[in-house]
Amino acid sequence: MTRTQVSAVALAFSALFAGQAMAAPQTYVLDPTHSFPRFSYDHMGMSTQILRFNKTTGSVVLDKQAKQARVDVTIDMTSIDTGFEMFDDHIQGADFLDTATYPTATFTSTKVVFEDGKPASIEGDLTIKGITKPVTLAVTSFFNGAHPMLKKDAIGANATTVIKRSEFNAGKFAPGVGDDVTLDIALEAITE
Template sequence: MKKHLIAAAFATLIASPAFAATETYNIDPSHTFPRFSYDHMGMSKQILRFNKTSGTVQLDKEAKTAAVDITVDMKSIDTGFELFDEHIQGEDFLDTGKFPTATFKSTNVVFEGDKPVSIDGDLTIKGITKPVTLTITSFVNMPHPMLNKDAIGANATAVIKRTEFNAGKFAPGVGDEVTLDIALEAVKQ
């Protein structure tokens, strides 16, 4: 009987790595910046960013599944010009007085081999939720060079229409299509 218990325990230890658990990674707010760009009256492509982002990424490397849950502080908009920051936060655009955050919650992550290549999810801006697909342009999972913890890094992009989120003042003169470009780093809990 004792030999059977030892054999069963040994078999469990050997089989355990095949059942890897989902790991949670916390967003590194000092290296995660959602940016967006749009056409400004045919004169230039404007590029703005948000300075405060929080959330998690859950990754199961063996099962090749993942989930993303991100919150962006819309009051952290950074245009490079304080008066324009205030203008963008107004009711005609982000309306940060009523809607101080935006969120993205994944509904599906598509993998090719060991790497995610796209993320379907729900983007909520100004209380309006729309499905969005982020295309992942780069993805790395490795030990963080300075923290000695497992970490991930990624870049992703998508195009949305600001009129669909009730932020369309001056469209189409000021471009309705907005390109989202997200740089993300996250460290395992």
């Protein structure tokens, strides 16, 4: 083998390994100041109520080259924010969220479907009050790029799905108070 051939082989291997390094999955940690799960439901036909949780942790692992991702989120159910402290306490009771027994809810993805290089839907397991059900979140917006202030790689997304609260043993007053609950998750995450 000539010196030129050896150099060409070495260059090919270095390009291969460089490509593999670039394709490595990247881990993003949720920004707790910009990641808020919200939920809404029909209140006796009079209005749609919108509530949120103030404390959420988790991570997103994104492999842009392979078009694969994994999402793990934990919601502090005691951080419910209804806008009215007495109702915060009421909704944490055993008939609804039962936060004394189940202080957290979790979502763990099982599959992320990509379209045009971006996540379009996220399938996974949602656990509330110790009950796990499969759900599919529709991704309504997605961003991946440099964070404008932190200058680190970041992602942002909004995703939504509808669940039945009665399936999670939280169906008190249904159907007068709507059983269908729309989950709307706003998420921002930054590289470690």
